[in-house]
Amino acid sequence: DAGITQSPRYKITETGRQVTLMCHQTWSHSYMFWYRQDLGHGLRLIYYSAAADITDKGEVPDGYVVSRSKTENFPLTLESATRSQTSVYFCASSESLGHGYTFGSGTRLTVV
Amino acid sequence: DAKTTQPTSMDCAEGRAANLPCNHSTISGNEYVYWYRQIHSQGPQYIIHGLKNNETNEMASLIITEDRKSSTLILPHATLRDTAVYYCIVRAGYSTLTFGKGTMLLVSP
Numbered sequence: 001d002a003g004i005t006q007s008p009r010y011k012i013t014e015t016g017r018q019v020t021l022m023c024h025q026t027w028s029h030s031y032m033f034w035y036r037q038d039l040g041h042g043l044r045l046i047y048y049s050a051a052a053d054i055t056d057k058g059e060v061p062d063g064y065v066v067s068r069s070k071t072e073n074f075p076l077t078l079e080s081a082t083r084s085q086t087s088v089y090f091c092a093s094s095e096s097l098g099h100g101y102t103f104g105s106g107t108r109l110t111v112v
Numbered sequence: 113d114a115k116t117t118q119p120t121s122m123d124c125a126e127g128r129a130a131n132l133p134c135n136h137s138t139i140s141g142n143e144y145v146y147w148y149r150q151i152h153s154q155g156p157q158y159i160i161h162g163l164k165n166n167e168t169n170e171m172a173s174l175i176i177t178e179d180r181k182s183s184t185l186i187l188p189h190a191t192l193r194d195t196a197v198y199y200c201i202v203r204a205g206y207s208t209l210t211f212g213k214g215t216m217l218l219v220s221p
Contacts, residue, residue: 033208043156043211058208090155098205100146103155 003027006091006104013081013111021076021107023091031094032074033101034058034066036087043090049074081111114139114202121216124194130187132215134200137181142204145176147185148211149196156199156211159185190219 004025013019023032034046035058045058047066055066063085065077074093078085088108092101117135124130136145146161160167160174162183167174173186187194199214 035211042213045208045210048208059210092155096205097208098144100158100161101148101156101209102158106153106155 004091004093004102004104006089006107008107009105011107011109013109015082015111016080019078019081019109021078021089021091021109023074023076023104025072025074025093025102027093027095027102028071029093029095029102030071031097031101032068033092033094034064034074034076035090035092035103036060036085037090037106038087046076046089078109081109083111085109086111114143116200116202116212118198118200118212118215120213121218124187124190124217124219126192126219126221127189130190130194130217130219132185132187132198132200132217133182134185135182136200136202139180139202140204143202144205145174145180145183146201146203146209147172147174148199148201148209149194150199150214151193151196159198190217192219192221195219 007022033048035043037043044060049055049068052071088106090106092103094101114136147159148156150156162174176183197214
């Protein structure tokens with residue numbers, strides 16, 4: 001199916017564990033983004049990527065690692081999850097920074 | 113990117129036009145006005161954007177004042193499914209999207 005898909009939809013993990021959130025888009029968009037959304041903070045940019053093997057930090061990158069070996073995939077890894085990383089994570093893609101972003105349905109992550 | 117000011121919440125009757133205002137008095141000449149919305153538990157959805165001319169698409173119209181210091185997003189015939197948080201974002205084409213708190217629009221029967 002065309003579009004942008006995130007997996008898993010829901011995830012519960014324990015403090016200290018590594019967890020990877022997946023994001024896949026079928027449009028061959030150059031840009032991909034990861035945001036987190038928390039009550040009281042709204043949507044905040046974690047990392048973004050302009051192309052395969054090109055990534056850059058956003059507003060809140062600490063504790064996260066990204067990679068982009070293929071244009072269509074942009075996984076987000078929490079190397080050692082903390083409770084403060086409990087959040088809803090949204091992936092997005094865009095043809096360019098100036099175009100509209102298309103967001104995925106989100107992953108609700110709970111760290112216990 | 114220029115700062116935007118939006119009302120915290122607005123109400124609209126179903127079938128009526130919803131007019132959502134946004135102030136961006138410090139906007140620069142190369143900055144665009146973007147509107148996104150987020151329906152509960154979903155990812156944000158792009159609605160429309162413009163530089164200085166009014167814009168219209170199948171979802172909404174965007175009216176930008178001549179001095180570009182404010183804009184209005186118009187949903188011509190609001191439905192219950194338009195209940196969402198609406199974000200007005202001002203940014204240059206080379207910068208990423210930064211979301212503010214937005215306006216919670218409640219459409220009632």
